[in-house]
Amino acid sequence: MSSPAVPPPDQLLALDRLLRLSPHNSFLGIKLESAKDNRLSVSLPLRDELLASTSEGGVHSGVVSSLLDTSCSLAVMLKLGKLIRVATLDMRIDYLRSAPAEGTLFSRATCYRLGDQIAFVRGVAYTVKDGKEDKVAEAASSFLVIHQQRVSA
């Protein structure tokens, strides 16, 4: 069974609505950027409140964690082609460089294996400068697909 390369517009809208309905994602300000060819991307405009420390460095690694959790879980639903509840089982994040303090942080995720119950997802968080991507973190994660629970959005 192959999934359509471009999801129908109503599915995109549903993913976007689902994202907006999540209080934590709204609090952070995460937005859906695109979803096609099994690749989903989100963005997060950075602000001072999200900084890890007052003395140095960029946004808290927890912000990067939340962004990756969001992109990865939505990537599972994109692959599923329907809004079914998923739960993060585990996520390993490599922090490749210190996170930025300002600008916009992006994340892209792909569900590269979807079984009956488990989905495997890889995600990356990055910034864009002069049209070039610069990776901040990479994530490998697995999700439980809870088929009996549809999500309404």
Added chain:
Amino acid sequence: MNLANVLEQAKVASDPQSLLQCFPYAQALGISASWDNEKLVAHLAFDQHIIGDLGAAALQGGAISTLLESTAVLSLLWSVEKIQMPQFMNHSVEYLASGRPKPTHAQAEIVRHGHQIANVRTIAWQGDRSAPIAAAHTHVLLVPESK
């Protein structure tokens, strides 16, 4: 006031909570710290803004991860003699149970504290400490890259 000064005063007063003033996001999310049986325990207060999935009333994994990471940093800062702002290298979280809409607590164990790298295990729980909702292991870089 910089982190080194705040840390010094916090240690004199044995008050881990005062360290949080140096960590804007941890504070904004609702993280606090206290002592429990002489061990540092960090807390994440319940608030609507840490809910990830409204329908399931479940905490967002990233919010739990933030608590785990913050607990690791606070515990490391408390245990070091010389101030070095820890930098995360990698962080691996296992979500053991859905986070319910109530306070979450976390405690870190520094497994190995080397010159350059610290290895930290952290667990998070809600009502019952023997039923953790998440566990993490984290590698932290202690010496900033020179050059």
